Amino acid sequence: MAENDKRVAVVTGGSKGIGRAIIMALAEPGLTVVFNHYDPPDDKAADETIQMARDKGCEIEGVRLDVSDYQAVQEFIKGVVERHDRVDILVNNAGITRDNLLSRLKEVDWDAVLAVNLKSVFNCTQAVARYMMKQRYGRVVSIASVVGAMGNAGQANYAASKAGIMGFTKSVARELASRNVTVNAIAPGFIETEMTAQLPEKAKEAFLAQIPLGRAGQPEDVAQLVKFLVSEEGSYITGQVIHLNGGMYM
Ligand SMILES: NC(=O)c1ccc[n+]([C@@H]2O[C@H](COP(=O)([O-])OP(=O)(O)OC[C@H]3O[C@@H](n4cnc5c(N)ncnc54)[C@H](O)[C@@H]3O)[C@@H](O)[C@H]2O)c1
Structure with a gap:
């Protein structure tokens, strides 16, 4: 736990969906959250997240x-530490899909998904790691996906980016463990958000048919696991990819 119980969390992609649920699960007086987002065309969802967290007594800032x-990202994290003195928690949550079968997958869609989903995890984790190592305290949680382990037709770019997060997590966990910085990933299955709302009805039915618990996950299911991993109770867990998918992948 940080000195004086004052903690600072950075959450990427915090305006809606799983990112917003993570912020709401962590939000409490004494915690400062700084999140980013990249929603077109405006900041409406981000503003709602800010209001919801403030209602729980949490100090919060959101930036596009x-x-x-x-x-x-380097400047963003530098600014966070200049304003708030420290950074205790990083949740790498921002992500996009640009699905297509391999034969039709455009280079621009390969590059965009790898950049937003995987390079971002390097960008943000490297930026916070130097402060966390100095503090001798840190918690990094990245949101991967079940398809990074299972694969999924039509998602070669997305699955590659999420599998990349898994390898990155295990390597960096080994590098940072001696400084009391834990690094983990969560691999959710099918979670109801705007991202999955875009899927064709048939694809949704196919996902649901594969889930032994018989329901889609909610953003809060992911958020509660993040909350545990960044808590004192989660302090002996590092280098893990934790699957959260209703039994879809065992
Ligand atoms: N929904 C699911 O079923 C599911 C399953 C497994 C993993 N995930 C992963 O969980 C994470 C959140 O997904 P979601 O369903 O909440 O998505 P969402 O589309 O509802 O929200 C995505 C968030 O990422 C932000 N974002 C997108 N591009 C960005 C960029 N370039 N820079 C900064 N922020 C950016 C958006 O502004 C938004 O805040 C993603 O990494 C996604 O791959 C989702």
Whole structure:
């Protein structure tokens, strides 16, 4: 736990969906949350997240920032530490899909998904790691996906980015463990958010048919696991990819 119980969390992609649920699960007086987002065309969802967290007594800031931009991320994290003195928690949650079968997958869609989903995890984790190592305290949680382990037709770019997060997590966990910084990933299955709302009805039915618990997951299911991993009770867990999918993948 941080000194004086004052903690600072950075959450990427915090305006809606799983990111917003993570912020709400962590939100409490004494915690400062700084999140980013990249929603077109406006900041409406981000403003709602800010209001919801403030209602829980949490100090919160939201900025529009592309997590795949290395330089912008370095400056963003530097600013967080200048304003708030420390950074205790990083949740790498921002992500996108640009699905297509391999034969039709455009280079631009391969590059975009790898940049937003995987390079961002490097950008943000490297930026916070130097402060966390100095503090001798840190918690990094990245949101991967079950398809990073299972594969999924039509998602070669997305699955590759999420499998990349898994390898990155295990390597960095080994590097940072001696400084009391834990690094883990959560691999959710099918979670009801705007991202999955875009899927064709047939694809949704196919996912649901594969879930032994017989229901889609909710953003809060993911958020509660993040909350545990960043808590004192989760302090002996590092280098893990924890699956959360209603039994879809065992
Ligand atoms: N929904 C699911 O079923 C599911 C399953 C497994 C993993 N995930 C992963 O969980 C994470 C959150 O997904 P979601 O369903 O809540 O998605 P969502 O589309 O509802 O929200 C995505 C968030 O990421 C932000 N974002 C997108 N591009 C960005 C960029 N370039 N820079 C900064 N922020 C950016 C958006 O502004 C938004 O806040 C993603 O990494 C996703 O791959 C989702």
